Amino acid sequence: MSQAESGRPLALLSSELVTLFRRRRTLAMLGALALVPILIAIAVRVTTAGNSGRGPAFIGEITQNGLFVAFTALTVSIPLFLPLTVGVVAGDTIAGEANLGTLRYLLIAPAGRVRLLVVKFVAAGIFAIAATLVIVLAGVAIGAALFPIRPVTLLSGDTIGAGDFAIRSALLVGYVSLSLLGLTAIGLFISTLTTVPVGAMAATIVLAAASQIADALPQLSAIHPWLFTHNWLGFADLLRNPISWDNYGQNALLQLGYIVVFGALAFGRFSTKDILS
Amino acid sequence: MSDAAGSRLAIETSGLGKSFGRQRAVDDLDLSVPRGSVFGFLGPNGSGKTTTIRMLLGLAAATSGEIRMLGEPMPTALRSVLPRVGALVEGPAIYPFLSGRANLLRLDSADRHASSRTRRARVGAALDRVGLSHASEKRAHAYSLGMKQRLGIANALLRPRELLILDEPSNGLDPQGTREVRNLIRSLAEEGTTVFVSSHLLSEIEQLCSHVAVMSAGRLVAQGTLDELRRGATRLTVTTPDVEDARRVLTELRLEIEPAASDGAVAAALTDVLPETVTAALVAAGVRVRGIAVAGETLEERFVALTGEGFDVAG
């Protein structure tokens, strides 16, 4: 084999992304996520009962400022919709290929087992970013269409302009998608255990729900800081001036820990697994 | 490339075994597949053919034994060996939501040594070679059984290969497809590719293969050139009123007499004794010969003799 004859180093990743994002299921999930801010905005617009003081965070601000649609939609999606879609993609990574039988053809290509795992994780992570981004972009768009757009008043009382708002939104997307990476790693590991993708997806989603329930039980407060869902809604600091990075850093460390542990477990399982499907 | 044997053999296994729980799916298998051969891998359902192929390709770990492929140890040298090997394992596998062409593009990009520059051209050529060009933009979930099979074969041909491992390549193909696969294998073999093919179509194997191995219940029961396998199978039948004398003569010639011959006939497998020697010995012993027949068995008869008549799969 001549060394000169060689593929692009990222060929498998780009193939994975094309396959993932061209798939109807993926597009349907992203479409459903885009519907969240749209439904919220329409509901608020139709009822104009936003100021009753009840409902999710930020919903009261929407009538004053359309940009808050994005924040509201994100807050609403974090506990259920985002983990649902991420669970589907992460649970499908290896089990989906095993179920189709294409896993054996990828491995004899040879894709390399570690390389395949890394590519699958990165692609699922990119999906998490895309999912968050879709909510924010759809939220900004529908908010601008239905409500006045004003400079945003932060939780600390300061007012920021459009440029600063864009930066904070980007940080927010970063925070939320980072929060989902631990779950992605868990889904990847579960996906190496089975050839039934629906099972891996369900197990991943159930774990996300269980972790949030545990986080809500005061009796379990000792383990709260270690739950991968613990910081999921902790992005309020990004809406203050000056930005406090403590929570961001803590969350990043926690998610990294989950990625390392479950990445290692996935590697341990997958690198020696008999592929019999 | 290492030792001399390594360069003469494309696949070499010694003591290869695989257990699933308590079941020995493959047991103490010593395969020798010469380079340049078209090697037929036969055996009844469940005899361990696919399991062997999975071990060869590093998909499943062997419970015992060693494998060398293209002169290098497997699965240790997997990364340098597999790009030189094309394979169809346990039927094709497809992404139903992708077109046939997109399926091949994806699998080709999984091989990090496959040139991205030539990818489209190579995929087009492979589709052409299996006669799928006109259906290549169709979503693969709409493919018929034979079209999927052809796509699987095209995947094995994406790059020039030194070794092709084809697990039942003719499964589901129409007569034209079967003939095309036969011609394809012949032309690849002429180009110097070693072809290791498992099949249940013994007439195909008989037409194609230079070498054959037969598995039964996880064990190798025969291995050699096609001629060797069939020569062992030539059968001599003597019709005579003097059955007892004829038996004695044949036994003295060290022929193995079949127990269940019909009345007034004695039958034996001819191994290295020539028919004329037998005739001379019978005449010399004064046996009254009414008729003598020498018949080469078909590969099918030989296969059944080696693996048993029973229709039930070994559990």
Ligand SMILES: Nc1ncnc2c1ncn2[C@@H]1O[C@H](COP(=O)(O)OP(=O)(O)OP(=O)(O)O)[C@@H](O)[C@H]1O
């Ligand atoms: N994943 C598995 N778990 C347990 N046993 C298995 C598994 N895969 C195969 N076996 C067993 O191993 C034995 C050999 O199976 P294998 O698929 O290698 O047979 P084969 O020779 O390819 O048969 P066929 O001609 O039907 O394709 C069978 O008895 C089968 O039941």
Ligand SMILES: [Mg+2]
């Ligand atoms: Mg088989």
